Amino acid sequence: MNCTLRRLLPLSVLSATLAAVSIMPAGAQPLDRIAVVVNDGVILESEIAIATQQATEQIRTRDVTPPPPDALRRQVLDRLIMVRVQTQRAEMAGIRIDDRELNEVLTNLAQENDMSLSQFADALRSQGTDYLTVREQIRDELAINRIRGREVEGRINVSENDIDIHLAQQEGRADDAEYRLQHILIGLRDGISPDERNEELARIESIRERIVDGGESFEAVAIAESDGQQALDGGDLGMRPAEALPAAFEEAAASLEVGEVSDVIDAGGGFHLVKLIERKGGDQRQNVDETRARHILIQPNAIRSDEESRTLARELHQRILDGESLAELAAEYSDDPGSKNNEGDLGFNPPGALVPQFQERMDALEPGEISEPFSTQFGWHIVEVVDRRTRDVTELAKRARARNAIQNRRAAEEYDSWARRLRAEAYVEYRIEGDKPPEDDEDAT
Template sequence: MQRVIDHGFYRGLLGLLALGLSASVSAQGFDPSPAQPLDHIVAVVEEDVIMASELRQRMQLIAQQIQTRGGLLPDEAILIRQVAERLALERLQLQEARRIGIRIDDLTLNNAVEAIARDNQLSLPEFREQLLAQGLNFAQFREQVRDELTIAQLRRRQVENRIQVTEQEIDDLIASESGAIDSGMQYRLQHILVALPEGASPQDIQSARAKAEALRQEAQAGADFTELALRASSSQHALEGGDLGWRGAAQIPTLFARHVVLMRVGDISEVVRSPSGFHLIRLAERRGGERANITQIRARHILIQPSEILSDTEARERLLVLRQRILDGDDFATLAQAHSQDRGSALRGGDLGFISPGELVPEFEQTIAQLSPGVLSEVFKSAFGWHLAEVLEYRQHDGSRELMRNQAREIIRERKREDELELWLRRLRDESFIEYRLDGISHANAP
C-alpha cells in the first residue's frame, strides 16, 4: 500500500466553473448554431463511440479556456485532432476502470460534489442553481465528476504501483539537500580511522578494510566505541575516544555528511573509504532542529480488490465472511496469508509493521486510528479495494528521520509520477483499437 494524493481530481472542473462556462457559450471559431451538421460518430474507441456533438462541446470548452488564459488558439485541424485524442484516452481509461471493477458509489460522488460547492463558497442548492443558470445540466455534471473520480482512482491503482522509489534514491536526495533539511541541527560524532600507508599495496588495503569491518562488528555487538577508538584508531582524535565534538551539518566533513544525516543516535556508519584509510562514524548525540514526536500504529489487514471477475459487492461480501470467521475464532494471520491480495503484507500474516502518519491512504489511517489494540475493524473501502484491519499496538516515536525520509520519498514519487503516467497512457493507447471519422468535423486527416 502506498500513500496517494487526494482531492485534486476536480481542479479541472473548478477551472471550468471559474470561467463561467456553459454548454450554450460559443468560443471563437466554433459556433454551435442550428446550422451544425446532424450528430454522427466521429470515433470508435474499442466498444464505445464518440459523437460529433461531444467533440464540438469539448472543443468549445477548451478553446474558451485557452482564450481566458490569454493564449492563441491553434489551427482548427490541430485542435480537432488533439481534443479527439483526449476524449478517446478518457474513454479508454473509463473502460479499463470498468474492466477491473472500479466503481464510484453515490456517497463518494455526493461528497465530491459537495466539496466542489464548498470550494466555490456555495451551498449545494446554490451551486446547483448556478450550474442551471449557466445552462449546465446538474445530472450530467454529476456524471462528469463520477468519471473524473473513476479516472483518478484508476490512475492511482495502475500508475502509483508502477512508481518505484529506492532507499538509495532517498539517501541521495537527503544527502544532496542535507544543509537545508538539517538547518539548525547539531551532531556529536565519534570517529575511528584505520589508516593506510603511503603507496599501500592491494594486500595493505584488504587488511585495513578487514580490520575496519571487524571493529564495526564489535561496535554493533555492543563494544564501547570510545574504547575501540582508544585502542585501534589512527585519528588525531583517538585519545579523546574518537570524539569530534558538536558540529553543525555544514561543519561535518563531506565524506561523512550523507551518512550522518540519515543516522539515529547510537548508529554506526558503514565502513567509508578515503585516501587516508577506512573510517567509522558513530552518532553519539543530536540536538536542535525540528523534532517530530509521533504516534505510530502497528496494524495488520486483509485486502480484497474488485476485478473483472469479482464485483465490488462480491469483494465486500467476501471480506464480511472472513471477518465473521475471525470473530468466531479463526486466526487472522492464517486467513491473511490465504486470502489477502496485498501480497507483501500477506506473507507476514497481513502485518504492515509500524505505520507513521501520512504513510498510507487517508481512508485506511483514519479507520485504524479509531481502533483499540485487538479490536477488529468493520469492512471498509479505500482506493485499493476493501479492507479488514486490526491494530496490534501503539507506540510514541521520534519520527524526525522518518518524516524526512517520507518527505524525500514523496518528492521523488512526484518527479516520477508524470513520466509513469505518460508511459502508461501511451501503452494503453497503443494496445487499443481507435478509429477516427473526422471528415464531418474537418477535412483534416484523422490523428
Template sequence: MIEKTLHAARRTLHARHTLLGLLAMAVLMLPAWSHAKVQMLDRIVAVVNDGAIMASELDERINTIALQFQEKGQPLPPPAVMREQVLDRMVLERMQLQLAERGGIKVDDATLNQALAGIARQNGMTLEDFAAALRQDGYDWAQFREQIRQDMLISRLQQRSVASRIRITDREVDRFLSSEMGKKMFEADFRLGHILVRLPAGASPEQVQAAKQKAESLVERLNQGSDFQQLATSESDGPKALEGGDLGWRPAAQWPSLFAETAIDMSKGEISQPLRSGAGFHIIKMMDRKGGIEKVVTQYQVRHVLIKADALTTAQEARSEAMRLHDSIASGQQEFTAVAAEHSDDPGSARNGGELGWITQGEMVPEFEDMMLNTPVGELSPVFESQFGFHFLRVDGTRDADMSEEFRRMQATQALQKRRFEEELETWLQEQRSESYVDIRL
C-alpha cells in the first residue's frame, strides 16, 4: 500500500535526510546508494509458488531497512534476525502479487502517475521536482515507481478479497453506539506498540504452549525494563516488527476489538499480558493516548462517472469508454451531468448527474478517496480503476461540517469496518500462506 506519511519538502540538508529516512521506513524502493562493487554469484533464498526471491533482492531490501535504522539512530538487530524478518515480509508481498496477477488486477500508468503526483504534493513538490529529489539522493526513479505500483496492486487485492466480504448492519452500529465500550472508544486516540508470537495454521497443543511461554517471557522482560522497540524488532512476527512494532495513531474505535478492549483502560507506557488470536499471541504497549475525534470535519462535494466491465464488455473496452467520455467533457464537447445521466453505471448517482453529495474522508474505497483528495476543486480527475470499475470524478466544492449524529454513525460504521477488515486480513493472509508453496533456503 501507498504510504501517506511522506512529509514536507526537502529544501535543506536536514529536510533531505528526513525525506530519505521516511522513504526508507516505508520500504518503498530499492536503493542505489551503495558504491561497493562486490562480485558474487546470486542464489535463490526463497521459492514462493512458481516464483523465486534471489539473494540479491534480499540484500538490497536489507540495505534499505538498515538505512532506516541509521536515520533513526537505532541499533541494528542481529544479521540473522534481520534477514529472517525481511525475507518473511518479501514472501508475503510476492505471494500477494502473484494472487493479484492471477486475479487480473492491474494498475495502469495513468493511475500510477496520479498516485505519484499525490505523494509529490504531500511533499510540497511537483512530480518532476519530486523525481529529481529522489534521483539526487541516489534512488532509482523507475524502481520507486514499480514499488508504488506493487503497493497499489496489493491494496486492490486486499480490498477485493477481504473488504468486499465485510458487511456492517445498522443494528450492529446501533449496538456499538449504545454500548459503554462504544461511548468510551470515541473519547480517545491510541498509539500502540505491537509484538506478535505467531502460530502456524492448525497449531498443535505443544506449539500453542511454546508460543504462550515465549510471549509470557517477553512480557516479563519488558516489565523488567527491556526496550520495547528493540525487542519487537528482534522477536516479533508482526507486520511492523522492523518499525519497532509501532502501529501508529488511530481512533480507539478503529483498533481490532482484541486490542481495543484491552487498551481502552491502559495507561501510557503500560504493557498488556499476551492476547490470544488465531494468528498467535499479541503483546501491546500503550505508547501514547490523547483526546477524542475532531468535532469539525472537511467534506467534499463530488460527482463521478462509473463504467463497469461485464459479460459483454471487457476491462479494456470499459477503460476505453471511460477515457472517451472523460475526454469529451475535458474538451467541452459534453457536460458532466449529461454524460453521467446517460452513460454512468452507478444508477444511484447517474440520475442526479453523477452527484454523490457531501462525502467525508473515510467513506469511499481507497482508490476513490485518494483521487478525491488529490483532485483540485473544479478540475476533472484522470480515469482510475477501483474494485467497482473505471471512474473519473470532479470535486465541486469543500466545506467544514460540525460533527452530527449522522457523522457519528458514519464514524462508527467506518470503525467497525476497519476493525473487521484487520481481523479478516490477518486470517486471510494466514490462510493464503498455508495454501501457498513456500520454501525458505536461507
C-alpha cells in the first residue's frame, strides 16, 4: 500500500504534508461557517483555509509564485468538491476504510520518512498540523482509490486484439519512448454554444501567447488557469511511456523539443497545451534469468504441528541425501497441490515470482544442489535447482507494456469522464459570495 499512496490522487494533499509544511499559524482559529453544500455534505470555510495554505506552501517549495488568492481559492475549492463527491460515491458503494487499514498505511508512510507512527504524528503537530485532519485526508484518498478501481479501472478490458492493433500503430516509433509533460486544460462543458466555444479557444490561445511570447511560467499559469486534475501540481503529468499518453499528447510530444510548448490541442472535451520537460527512449533487448526448481512442501495441519512438519521435512531431506529421488518423494509427500502431480516441478520462474524466503534459498543453489529444510509462511520446504536459463523476453515485455499502456490510457480517460459525471450530477450550493463559477450564476448545479 505504501508504494502507491503518493499516487492515489493526482493532487494529493499528502504531498504538502510530506513536504513538512505548516498549515495554520499557531493559535489560529478555524472559520467554521459552511462555504459549500455538496449533496448531503458540506465544505467548511476552515477546510478551504487549510487546503489553500497547503497548496500555497506546496507551490512555493517548487519555487513558483502562487497565483492571485481568488484564482488559487477557485482551484482549491474545485478540488475539494471533486474529493467530496467521490468520497460520497464510495460511501454509497459501501466502501469503508477502517482504522486498522488506515493505521497500517500511516505506519508505512511514517517508515518511508524514517519515523515511527508516534514520531510522525508528533512531527506533524510540531509544525502546527492537525494529525487527525491528516488521517481523514488519507482515509478519503484510500476510499477514492478503491471506488475508482471498482467503477473505472475494474471495468476496463484489454484483449489480445487490442494489443495487436496498438503494436501495429507503434510500428516505426522508438521503443520505450517516455515523456514528461506539463499540461494546461481549458475544459468545455456539455452543451456549450459555438460562441462560448470560440471564447474558450481565444482564451487558451491567449494563455499560450503569455507563455511563449510573454515569458510567463507554464507551471504558474497551469496553477492559476488549468481545469486539469494536476493543476495545483503545475500541470505536471510525470514521466509516462509515450503509449500511455492520450494519442493527441503523444503526437504533440514527439514533435516538440525539450522546453517547447505545443500548439493548442482540441481533444477530449477541451482545449489543451502541453510542454515537453524531459524525453527518454531507445531500443533495447530484455533478457531475464529464470530458474527451474523442484520442491517438497510439508504444511502443518490439524493433526501435524509445525514441529512435527519440520521433523518430517528433515527425515525426507536425509532420505534424499541417502540416494532417494526428490521427485518421487514430492509425488508421495508434498502438500503443494500445484506441483505435487508434476513430481514437485515448479517450472521456470523469473526473479521475484516466488516468495522472498523461497527465492533467496533457491538463488543460493547451483543446478543439482538441494537445500536444507527451511520454512516460509506456507510451511517447510526442500528445494532442488534443476536448471537455469537466460531468456529473451523482449516481445513478452513489449506486449505487457502495451497492455498496461492501453489499460492506463483508457483508465485515465474513463476516470476523467466518471469524475465529470459525478460532478455534473451533484447538487452544489455555494454559500459565499464570489465562490460561484460564472456558469452557475443563475442556478446552482
